[in-house]
Amino acid sequence: MTMTGVRTEPVLGDVEIAEIGTLLADRSRCRVLMALIDGRALAASVLADEAGVARSTASSHLAKLTEAGFLRVETHGRHRYYRLAGPEVGELLEKLTQIAPARPVRSLRDGNRGAQLRAARTCYDHMAGRLGVGIMAHFVECRYLVGGDGEFHPESAPHDKIIGYGRDVAYELSPAGRDFIDEVGITIPDNGRSLIRYCVDWSEQRHHMAGRLGRAILDHFLANAWIARRPVGRSVQVTANGSRALADIFDISWN
Structure with a gap:
């Protein structure tokens, strides 16, 4: 007008x-x-x-x-x-799952789905659940990531919520971390997004990795058939090769 x-x-x-x-x-x-x-x-x-x-x-x-x-x-x-x-829709849905009431488990299928989600799932374009938190913990323990301890501390992290991107911890990839990524063969895309981000995992209440590095790790696991997507939904299955890779590379025992 x-x-x-x-x-x-x-x-x-x-x-x-x-x-x-x-x-x-x-x-x-x-x-x-x-x-x-x-x-x-x-x-x-x-x-x-x-x-x-x-x-x-x-x-x-x-x-x-x-x-x-x-x-x-x-x-x-x-x-x-x-x-x-877009990713903002995925983030909104993840946040809603945290505040929504849990659906009662009325069948073995429902129980299995819940267990699969807690074990290993995608959080839009990166890994979450016990698997995602375990990988983040390995990076922190080996000092590949510095700046935080991988834990959710609500008393000292006023802006972090259980689910969604964290804001209170500034993680950085160390030189040793870059060497590790190169050794494993993980290729990080250069698409303008933040290299390192993290989410507070709703099922583990600890940090899992997001950002370009989180996406690159998910892509690497899929490309090497270390995990397999299920036909529908966001839970993923760790393969036999994936179990060996987790033990050999990330010091994670998976069964």
Whole structure:
């Protein structure tokens, strides 16, 4: 809109958090989002199965989530795939899992899923759970990372919360750490993001590694088949080769 040649912007009021709440109030839509929290792109048919709804119903949910900015669509030939719109969406979902009430375990399958998540999972683009915390602890104990001890100290870390990126500890990669990364063959991408970040792990309540280094470690584990993604969801399985690599390289006993 212009007035006497001067462009004016529309006046915006307070943000409508209630609209987001309404969107997430549907259990099926939440299941779709949680199926994508590991950063992968999945087909609508897979997401329909994960949400337990018909394909037509899933299509409506996906359209609403995409319009709201939670998802983006990728087209490959005749096929359309959906993924989270960005890391900030994954971080929001991780935070919501911390404050949301736990669903009662009503079956062996539910119990197994919970145990798998606590053991080893992705936190958007890096590793979390007992596996992610163990790798972080190895870097700290060997002085590959300096500046913190890998532990969550709520009394001295006023800005850190249980889940999400930490802010109170400034980790740095030491020269010994760079030598270790080179020796293992981990390639760190140069994409402008912070090299070292950390999250307070919700299941272990200790630090796990994020940032470019966290992403590079996850990529290295996947490329070497040390871990394998499950068909849907964010839990990952440590392979036999991965167990040996964890013991030999990271001094982690995994069974």
